[in-house]
Amino acid sequence: MSHLPSLRQLEFLVALVEEQHFGRAAEKCNVSQSALSTALKELEQNLGVHLAERTKRSVTITPLGNALADRARRILLDTRAFVDFASANSRFLAGDLKLGVISTVGPYLLPGLMPHLRKKFPELRLFIKEGMTSDLLLALQNGYLDAVLLALPFEIGDLAYETLFEDGYKLAVGPDHPLAKLKHADGADLEGTRMMLLEKGHCLQQHALSAFTPIGPVQDSSFEATSLSTLVGMVAEGLGTTLLPDIAIKAGLTDKYDLHLVDVDKALPRKITLTWRKSSPRGEELKQLGEFIKQIYKGQET
Template sequence: MRTPVTLRQLEFLVALDDSRHFGRAAEAIHVTQSTLSAGLKELETTLGATLAERDRRHVAMTPLGAALAVRARSILRDVEGLVEQAATESDPLAGMLRLGAASTIGPYVFPALVGGLGARFPRLRLRLQEGLSDDLRAGLRDGGLDAAIVALPYDMGDAETRALIDDGYLLACPKDHPLANRDEIDGGDLTDRPLLLLERGHCLQRHALSAFGDEALRQDAAYEATSLPTLAAMVAARAGVTLLPEIAVRAGVAEGHDLALIPIRGAHPRRIALAWRRGAARSAAFEALASACAEILRAGQRP
């Protein structure tokens, strides 16, 4: 009788496929390299096939190994979902929840959410991850994330979304800039002023350029930033002007820089929303999570 394949062996296979390195794979799942290697060898013996080709420096998955790793991920997700469904029958917001957020949102909402959600759902354990919106959408689709905080409008495929807050913009400019002493500005004040913005791939870059609908704004092609703190620093260095999201300003992204922050009239805000897989077993829990997140973040918007 053939020895059965174990879930632990499938976890070893997925870890190796993810890292293509025995040491990093072992570290990722908190086992020794020898344990991982032995477990994979046992799996290969059980299946009667080679799943990975090894030498001293490299690991290459065989076609069968790569294909089985895809199936193993699905099996492990199903098992995890089974365990979570049982554990959350009496308390839907208990246990581990993998929550992602866009990198222009996460640093400015995670601190409030961790404290606020912890007080409301003491049995909830959050595993937080930041990334680009494309990566978050893929994480939801592939099961790497349970839910994600994203900025709309953005095509989230068939994911469910619930609005949390609207996030407007402030113009950030040096204090000696011609617009610095204005009480507020509108889109017309920006049409001939190229904006310092994030690099392409960030939703905020697209949202900022479309903040006034048909009144197109222009990005300064000479520079693309990788983060909002970098943008604030470049404006302070008189490299140009930018639009900063209100949640980032409230969280202190402009602190330490000699900047003027000017309200903008008529700009379309981006909508911060919680997204999750349509038909997820914990959909009712995500609805409750969205309500709690909205309450926490709206409280942070009040003066």
């Protein structure tokens, strides 16, 4: 008779399927490679199946291994929800909360927000993971994160969210740029303007390009930045133009640079949201957290 697998074995299986490498899977689970390999062999023996085909240089997950990993992922997610449900019903906004945040929001929102969160919810311990929207949403859906701060529009599937505020843009140009003479700009003013933007994978790249309809700027394909700081530095050197989100400007991103910031009229803003799984037992808590963040940000604006 087969014994029930341990949650740790299921975690090892999911990690191996996601990483496709024993070493990286072991590192992800904070165990030695030999410990992970031994545990998975024991799981295979217990179940009487092959989960992976091993060679000295590679690992190939069997079709059954992939199918079982999908089931294991759901079991782990339900187990985390079981623990979260107990925590959520014992203390409100207390304990550990794993929060993902995109890099075009986190550095400009969190520093001003954290002191208020600590004062309002002293028992809440936030663990922050910064990344790109698609990666953070995958981590959220797989149960590695409790919530994500991101910007819409973006396809988020069947997830719950609370809109916190709208984030508009300003056109950033060097003081000698022809567009610097403008006080306001719209899509017609910027039609065909080649703008330096973030590299692919950052949702702000697409948001900036779609901020004006039906006409507006295009991306300068010769340059893609990894951060807003890089974009600001390049524009300050007179190498091009860009659109910067208001949240970053308000946080002081451009303060030490000689830039001209032009108001952009009728640009479609992005919506900053707090997003979580509809099945999360902490859904009501997260909604209240979103309301609190909304109030704090509104207060900082006035």
